[in-house]
Amino acid sequence: MPPHANRQRMPHGHPLMREAMSMADPAAAAGAPPVPSVPVMELGHITLRFGGVTAIKDISFDILEGEVRAIIGPNGAGKSSMLNVISGFYHPQEGEIRYRGKVRPAMKPYQIARLGVARTFQNIALFKGMSTLDNIMTGRLTHMKSGLFAQAIWKGAAEREEIEQRERAERIIDFLEIQAIRKAPVGSLSYGMQKRVELGRALVSEPSLLLLDEPMAGMNVEEKEDMSRFILDVNDEFGTTIALIEHDMGVVMDISDRVVVMDYGAKIGDGTPDQVRNDQAVIDAYLGVAHE
């Protein structure tokens, strides 16, 4: 079952809407999410250089179906570069990336998006002058088929398509509880809210792999708690696989299934939060080592 087949049973509060949708499959509705075992993405011996600087040195790890996978490390460890490699924005000089078992060639970002990979950005890359709703609708772009002309006349297929896309955007708005800011220009929203809108835009494209670049950066405790809950809900309700970079160790340890630790471009740890927390190399990297 493709992970976002779940989307048909997306939670939404409205009884009538739910009646209209398939109520048929009680087993699946009550069923457990897929056991994380099949790798969505495997990264083998990745090395990435910028001129003479080696940002990533020979790193290998995988991301399993349905898990929350975190990449952590001190500043300058190469985390963002790693996420950019996963998202296809950077092309590593060495190593191979396998996506769902097949070697992934160098691709343009929009091609990667069509593969079902969506992301958010550390510095928020929304259209500030557009409303929340319009920003989220742009996330449906890869699913729109009607041409410019049909969109302009807005009849027949184009109209149906727009309504369908709007419906999906509204489900995400409901899911992220941002109804109150639906029509508000994104530039007027608080930082935490903008982050939520950006997550919405990534989610609405129905990704099977969601990449989050420091989703909690610059947030207060309450906003962090909200965001953590949404990440877990996304993972739980839609079965979306999530890879994230985060500075806040507490948050990472709470919400991740497995954690990769990087330092100076190299992988120094990999495992469950508990394993990583007790790993001497990781402790040294974070707390520093006394020099003899």
Added chain:
Amino acid sequence: MTTTTTVPPELGTFPRVVQRNATTFGERPAYREKAFGIWQGWTWIQAHEQVRALAIGLIDLGVEPADKIAVIGRNRPAFYWTMIAAQYVGAIPVPVYQDSSADEVAYVMEHCGARFAVVDDQEQVDKLLDVSARTPILERIVYVDPRGLRKYDHALLHDFAAVQEKGRTLRAELDPELDRRAALAAGGDAAVILYTSGTTGRPKGVVLTHDNVLATAKNTCAFDSLSEHESILAYLPMAWVGDFVFSMAQATWAGFCVNCPENAGTMHKDLQEIGATYFFAPPRFFEGLLTSIRIRMEDASAFKRWLFDGAIERARAVGPALLEGRDVSLPARLLHRLDHALILGPLLNATGLSAVRVGYTAGEAIGPEIFDFYRSLGINLKQLYGQTEACVFVTQQPDGEVHPDTVGVPCPGVEIRIDDSGEVLYRSPGAFREYYKNPEATADTKDAQGWVSTGDAGFFDSSSGHLRIIDRAKDVGRLANGHLFAPKFTENKLKFYPDILETVVFGRDRTFCTAFINIDLTAVGNWAERNNIAYASYQELAAHPKVYGSIQSHIEAVNRSVAEDERLFDCQVHRFLVLHKELDADDGEITRTGKVRRRTVEQKYATLIEAMHDGSDQVYIETEITYEDGRKGAIRATLEIRDARVEPRADAAAREPAADAARAPAHA
């Protein structure tokens, strides 16, 4: 009188009224809910079908007559249907405040013995699972929103839609049983149990019968000629009697449409879209709305401010007169028309109140300024006085007879008398049957002849014949010098300032009055922004010397106004402090409906009150606070105490100021 104020037996219960609506108003809208950005609607026929499907589903779950069903959630058609479905099967709905803590919910569930609960979402389910671990009474939980519940143990959980679906499949089998139960119900049966938030002690379960509620609905709908063409926004807590009477009783009786907002944050937008014709809001809502209009206007350009101020000033002169049908000169009338077209109309639209035909406020006194502002815009805002035990309505203001300082005339069918101590008593078809499982409290409140004590002190205004409420009878007292002390009188005057959110005045048995002030973060924060005052927290802003300065000037202005009232002259505030935290329902300091729990505040902040009366200039306090999820924390602060200038008594002008300056540590 009794013939006009009771309901005929064929419409004697809620299910029967809904049945009538399905026949009479069939295709008219009954409920709307905004979901996914669109208003979804149900006609009376559809609503009746939803209710019956649910009712049969409930029978299938094992609901028996006289069972209690707790209803916990925000305003949604599903919960109104749940209450009617419960009544259909002979059970009694017990709506519970959705923001109650697990402890509060546990108390209510245990006290009423609810075996069933119909709730909104995961948050409420979590709360109830916590409760059910403590009390074994709860058997089934039905949830409306399944999000996040997939991995839960579904031994006692049921999906709302699935229960309805099951009900539909069992229709052939259980329809007769449902009709049998609906026919058994009588008007004297309990229609609902509402737990009063209570400013003192444990909540009490007020039992209202179908007769109580429907008779009240019938009389009050007639009073304001409410028909099936009204439209109302259901946004106040469902556990509050007001929502039950407006959105359940009056709406079903008159057959008008109940609109449920998308969520709490969108209420304003939704109100604007729906254009409610019948609207109730507590004074706090109108105050907040006016504050936000003022803030927006202060940020606007000088030209726009000039336009706005001019239009408002003209409206203040002619608006109320036009509303009451008094004579207005032609030029003034024309200018007012123009103002309406260009300035006031768009303003009204922005408030969402442009279609309001009948608007009510109650619960606390509303400032004459605020009240007049809305009336001058042409909104027919009126006051009513009521309580849970009366199905809300005790007195209300008729159209055209509106005075800001009174609460109107007795509602149809209501008799009122003032007893020797000055307390207001009433007798009405809406008067409650009893406090559930609490005969002593019932006997204390309602006597053998059916007279119910309100606990409020009041009198009939001799000029208008309308009722005037002074204060809670038990809050009215004497100062040490024997003069009358009615804290609310001063508090209400203070609260009319937009930067004062809440205030508590102390003075019973003391030599002078003092006050706690809660600043309004929106208003003061905006003011701070415009004046380049930096602050990092509520606490820091509240303690800012400039904030203190402006509060002090408000208090001194209020003192001047209080001094004009001969009887309450001594209720002037001599000393005050600005609290470092907002009084909060989670800390038990105010009720869920926003009324100050005076005793709790007095106990909790005893050191502060003491310090204000013993002459200290500052005081240190450590306060325990409760977060929304129930965790506890503590905040510490050193608060400044300031003196405010008070007006001397005219006859003692020579003596009084000296005494004021040399105020000794005075508490006995």
